Amino acid sequence: MQSLQVAFVxxxxxxxxxxxxxxxxxxxxxxxxxxxxxxxxxxLPDDYATRMSRERLILTSETAKCHVHCLYTKIGVVYxxxxxxxxxxxxxxxxxxxxxxxxRFATLCExxxxxxxxxxxxxxxxxxxxxxxxxxx
Numbered sequence: 001m002q003s004l005q006v007a008f009v010x011x012x013x014x015x016x017x018x019x020x021x022x023x024x025x026x027x028x029x030x031x032x033x034x035x036x037x038x039x040x041x042x043x044l045p046d047d048y049a050t051r052m053s054r055e056r057l058i059l060t061s062e063t064a065k066c067h068v069h070c071l072y073t074k075i076g077v078v079y080x081x082x083x084x085x086x087x088x089x090x091x092x093x094x095x096x097x098x099x100x101x102x103x104r105f106a107t108l109c110e111x112x113x114x115x116x117x118x119x120x121x122x123x124x125x126x127x128x129x130x131x132x133x134x135x136x137x
Contacts, residue, residue: 036070062118069121082120084110105131 018122042063072078076088086106111125114120 032071032074035074036067040066040070042067062116065116065118066124068125069118072121072124078117078121078124081118082114082117082123084112086110 040063042061069078069082073080075090076091077085078088079085084106088101089106089110090102093105097105105128108131109124112120112123112127114123
């Protein structure tokens, strides 16, 4: 159950930054989270979901970073190697933002780096916190 909350918060945080989720989007987030948890297993800290929704969470666990990768791969914002899929990211951001803001955010975050695919996906999450004001200005 904890991983469902985690996935929902991550998807909300980056992909639907200013939009309201429809019931369909909510259900999709739950389904994706369940799928990622089945694939990856592992445990996450008890306070993970709460902290993820309230603050910029610094993750050190490869399991947590890989959960972010799994989610982002399934919704099409990163490729399997963890690099940003610019068009996929823009497409998701358009669900709650004007195209200019979606493109600006994608430009700011598309060149993320990291040693592993999971770290690159997690760095996209971090980039969101560094530049989320570009979505709400």
